[in-house]
Amino acid sequence: MAAKIPTFSPFSLNTKTKSSKSKLHVNKLTIIASKSTHPSIAGRKLRAAVIGGGPAGSSTAEALAAGGVETFLFERNPPSAAKPCGGAIPLCMLDEFSIPLHLVDRHVTRMRIFSPSNIAVDFGKTLKSNEFIAMLRREVLDSFLRSRAASAGATVISALVTAVDLPPSPTAPYTIHYTVQNTYRRRLAVDVVIGADGANSRVAKSIGAGDYTCAIAFQERIRLPDEKMAHYENLAEMYVGNDVSPDFYGWVFPKCDHVAVGTGTVRSKQGIKLLQRGIRDRVRDKINGGKLIKVEAHPIPEHPRPVRVRGRVALVGDAAGYVTKCSGEGIYFAAKSGRVCGNAVVKASEGGLKMIDEHDLRREYLKIWDGEYTSMFRFLDLLQRVFYGSNAAKEALVELCGDEYVQRMTFESYLYKKLAKGRVLDDAKMVMNTIGSLVKCNILGRKMEGLII
Numbered sequence: 537m538a539a540k541i542p543t544f545s546p547f548s549l550n551t552k553t554k555s556s557k558s559k560l561h562v563n564k565l566t567i568i569a570s571k572s573t574h575p576s577i578a579g580r581k582l583r584a585a586v587i588g589g590g591p592a593g594s595s596t597a598e599a600l601a602a603g604g605v606e607t608f609l610f611e612r613n614p615p616s617a618a619k620p621c622g623g624a625i626p627l628c629m630l631d632e633f634s635i636p637l638h639l640v641d642r643h644v645t646r647m648r649i650f651s652p653s654n655i656a657v658d659f660g661k662t663l664k665s666n667e668f669i670a671m672l673r674r675e676v677l678d679s680f681l682r683s684r685a686a687s688a689g690a691t692v693i694s695a696l697v698t699a700v701d702l703p704p705s706p707t708a709p710y711t712i713h714y715t716v717q718n719t720y721r722r723r724l725a726v727d728v729v730i731g732a733d734g735a736n737s738r739v740a741k742s743i744g745a746g747d748y749t750c751a752i753a754f755q756e757r758i759r760l761p762d763e764k765m766a767h768y769e770n771l772a773e774m775y776v777g778n779d780v781s782p783d784f785y786g787w788v789f790p791k792c793d794h795v796a797v798g799t800g801t802v803r804s805k806q807g808i809k810l811l812q813r814g815i816r817d818r819v820r821d822k823i824n825g826g827k828l829i830k831v832e833a834h835p836i837p838e839h840p841r842p843v844r845v846r847g848r849v850a851l852v853g854d855a856a857g858y859v860t861k862c863s864g865e866g867i868y869f870a871a872k873s874g875r876v877c878g879n880a881v882v883k884a885s886e887g888g889l890k891m892i893d894e895h896d897l898r899r900e901y902l903k904i905w906d907g908e909y910t911s912m913f914r915f916l917d918l919l920q921r922v923f924y925g926s927n928a929a930k931e932a933l934v935e936l937c938g939d940e941y942v943q944r945m946t947f948e949s950y951l952y953k954k955l956a957k958g959r960v961l962d963d964a965k966m967v968m969n970t971i972g973s974l975v976k977c978n979i980l981g982r983k984m985e986g987l988i989i
């Protein structure tokens with residue numbers, strides 16, 4: 537944990553411009569310093585506060601600290617606390633974020649999707665022998681990523697951030713107010729603030745970043761008798777139908793010694809408990825005899841916030857609103873946005889040697905992020921609007937999931953986080969099948985006018 541935490545000392549910022557010719561290698565980035573119009577921070581390192589120690593915050597802090605920025609990572613919860621989450625991550629995340637295999641509870645190689653009329657389709661037939669969806673417990677993943685940020689040089693502060701004061705001038709410091717052990721109030725002056733504090737982000741509020749629509753997700757952890765747990769050895773289930781959600785899906789995800797049974801919705805938040813009863817009813821025989829060990833609920837953002845960067849503050853992960861529609865997936869995007877943002881600050885500050893500004897964050901973070909992921913998020917938004925709208929559309933969705941080509945494209949996109957490249961003939965066939973299924977379910981004409989992205 538924290539070794540030396542500086543007390544409040546608003547450092548003075550020298551406003552003279554400075555040009556440097558030093559060459560640094562930071563996180564595989566080669567930085568050649570050039571003439572700069574930014575104020576100098578001669579004699580010290582750029583100082584950043586990262587608020588929130590989930591996947592977004594830890595990945596940001598790791599990138600910042602490894603790149604030479606003086607980094608403070610604030611987390612209010614103890615390591616044993618688990619963020620409410622299904623804990624499913626794509627295969628590519630293990631490699632990209634060097635997550636050791638022993639942290640993975642389950643290798644899911646079979647995915648079964650159930651239609652409103654309970655027709656089941658097996659959805660993992662095209663997976664190769666080395667491919668799987670990794671299921672982890674969030675307390676395990678988050679602790680690991682947090683301690684890696686500390687090993688990279690970040691100071692982890694176990695505290696609740698209560699407020700962020702904005703600077704009175706463009707080069708003055710931000711002030712982070714925080715409370716340690718629910719008792720001691722402290723302040724810290726920083727140059728840069730990263731809001732990685734999740735869907736209820738205090739940092740977003742402090743910069744007036746605007747609101748986003750949220751879904752609410754509800755989940756019960758149920759410990760099953762061994763013979764029932766065996767059914768979920770390497771199997772995850774998804775249930776669609778208005779009984780489990782009008783606009784999302786219900787799930788059963790296997791964990792180390794229990795299953796997570798949950799559902800989510802935007803349209804019917806008041807009725808979430810009724811919907812949870814719906815998913816419980818659907819899986820009744822499979823969870824009978826199980827012991828309820830935890831009940832949890834949390835908002836899931838539906839789209840990015842109107843503002844994600846303001847001044848020297850940037851939002852990442854759920855705070856920014858990076859969760860895909862359709863699947864409700866956000867862990868990978870949290871970690872990835874944190875890394876992109878951390879590297880952006882490192883690059884713009886030339887390894888922590890100079891001040892940055894809003895333009896730097898827009899150019900090095902937002903532009904790169906949006907270039908990489910906007911079309912994927914829009915595509916999944918479109919799919920959700922087509923297929924989650926009614927029970928008829930959900931029947932069509934499950935029918936389509938039986939198609940091997942659809943399965944291959946879906947899994948490749950999910951596991952490797954790239955929109956998979958298709959074959960022209962197969963793509964045409966898939967479009968025809970989609971239209972066929974929608975026509976069969978009598979929904980095509982009624983829906984098309986609503987599908988402009």
Ligand SMILES: Cc1cc2nc3c(=O)[nH]c(=O)nc-3n(C[C@H](O)[C@H](O)[C@H](O)COP(=O)(O)OP(=O)(O)OC[C@H]3O[C@@H](n4cnc5c(N)ncnc54)[C@H](O)[C@@H]3O)c2cc1C
Binds near residue numbers: 591612697868
């Ligand atoms: C029920 C449910 C199931 C889900 N299942 C999946 C799934 O299977 N796969 C998937 O990819 N995604 C899933 N998601 C989405 C996923 O959980 C989020 O997208 C992801 O956690 C975002 O990570 P983050 O680091 O941005 O935010 P968070 O994980 O929310 O982390 C924010 C951190 O900030 C800390 N914090 C907040 N405020 C303060 C403060 N003031 N001071 C100090 N610390 C603070 C919090 O304690 C927390 O640790 C699910 C979500 C829910 C609700």
